[in-house]
Amino acid sequence: MKIFSKTDHSSGMKKLAIGVDIGGTNTSFGAVDQSGKVYFTGSFPTTGHPSFEAYASTIARTVLETVRRIDDAEIAGIGIGAPNAVRETGRIEQAANLAWKGSLPIAELIRKYTGIDNVRLDNDAKAATVGEMLYGGGRGIDNFAVITLGTGIGSGFVVNGRLVTGHDGQAGELGHSTVVPGGRTCGCGRKGCLETYTSAVGIKRTAFEVLSDTLPAEAALSPLSAIAYNDMTSKMISDAARQGDPVALRIFEQTGEMLGRSLANLTTVLSPEVIFLFGGLARAGELILDPTRRSMERNMLENFKRDMPRLALSAIDGDNAAILGASALVWQAVG
Numbered sequence: 207m208k209i210f211s212k213t214d215h216s217s218g219m220k221k222l223a224i225g226v227d228i229g230g231t232n233t234s235f236g237a238v239d240q241s242g243k244v245y246f247t248g249s250f251p252t253t254g255h256p257s258f259e260a261y262a263s264t265i266a267r268t269v270l271e272t273v274r275r276i277d278d279a280e281i282a283g284i285g286i287g288a289p290n291a292v293r294e295t296g297r298i299e300q301a302a303n304l305a306w307k308g309s310l311p312i313a314e315l316i317r318k319y320t321g322i323d324n325v326r327l328d329n330d331a332k333a334a335t336v337g338e339m340l341y342g343g344g345r346g347i348d349n350f351a352v353i354t355l356g357t358g359i360g361s362g363f364v365v366n367g368r369l370v371t372g373h374d375g376q377a378g379e380l381g382h383s384t385v386v387p388g389g390r391t392c393g394c395g396r397k398g399c400l401e402t403y404t405s406a407v408g409i410k411r412t413a414f415e416v417l418s419d420t421l422p423a424e425a426a427l428s429p430l431s432a433i434a435y436n437d438m439t440s441k442m443i444s445d446a447a448r449q450g451d452p453v454a455l456r457i458f459e460q461t462g463e464m465l466g467r468s469l470a471n472l473t474t475v476l477s478p479e480v481i482f483l484f485g486g487l488a489r490a491g492e493l494i495l496d497p498t499r500r501s502m503e504r505n506m507l508e509n510f511k512r513d514m515p516r517l518a519l520s521a522i523d524g525d526n527a528a529i530l531g532a533s534a535l536v537w538q539a540v541g
């Protein structure tokens with residue numbers, strides 16, 4: 207296990223929230239105060255535990271052991287961000303990228319093994335949205351959206367200062383709204399979902415489509431033409447675009463077209479003041495922001511064109527973003 211400690215000995219009793227981010231490969235955790243200052247982070251593998259119960263008890267033990275090293279710390283609660291997590295039930299449901307299947311009562315197990323009652327759970331995208339609301343660019347903004355562009359597409363919406371959960375906690379599945387009827391096959395079993403175009407995998411699918419649509423002589427000039435499908439990453443595409451590769455720029459143009467289409471639709475429903483992009487593909491910066499803005503404008507209902515939502519990068523993206531988001535669930539609950 208890796209632990210990085212930044213204990214501040216100068217102040218008095220610190221009230222800290224523990225953020226736990228459950229990923230398919232690693233589980234990372236950290237202690238965060240109400241201003242978003244991170245006191246330590248650590249991580250251990252999500253895989254290799256004999257059962258889900260054993261995994262949950264490892265989270266509890268590791269977190270408690272680490273917290274004991276911080277002087278004068280009071281734990282306000284534990285927030286957990288996980289794929290397919292449902293806030294209302296405290297369970298992870300049928301997560302495709304975890305080794306355990308079915309319905310997993312994570313919140314209840316963490317309460318049992320830590321003795322801490324205030325345990326909050328939500329999916330990673332909603333945790334990121336609450337993080338943006340409490341520590342990031344969403345502070346003081348009552349209506350905004352966060353779109354996470356990672357392996358999949360996640361989203362969270364804040365309307366009139368409150369996170370939208372929907373009647374069953376499932377609101378915010380913009381990634382599975384249709385942008386191309388009858389389009390690309392999606393992991394959800396449907397076709398043409400936003401996720402199949404604008405996730406890390408989606409942009410790769412676009413890359414191969416654009417390459418095969420380009421005259422062979424021109425395609426051969428692109429550094430992307432020599433890369434096999436399994437080896438290609440969205441970073442390689444943005445690196446090529448930064449060097450002015452016309453193929454890579456067309457890939458971003460098409461990705462922005464799809465994202466902008468979807469965000470124009472979203473605007474007609476929620477009228478957000480700002481839409482924040484978060485996650486791997488957001489690191490492409492203006493390469494993704496610029497074509498998305500132009501597409502939003504092309505596809506936007508006339509009434510909204512005068513005062514279009516601002517499209518910006520998340521203010522809390524970075525190495526600790528997932529931990530910050532998970533910890534924010536605790537403050538949202540106590541605040």
Ligand SMILES: [Zn+2]
Binds near residue numbers: 381382395396401
């Ligand atoms: Zn889908």
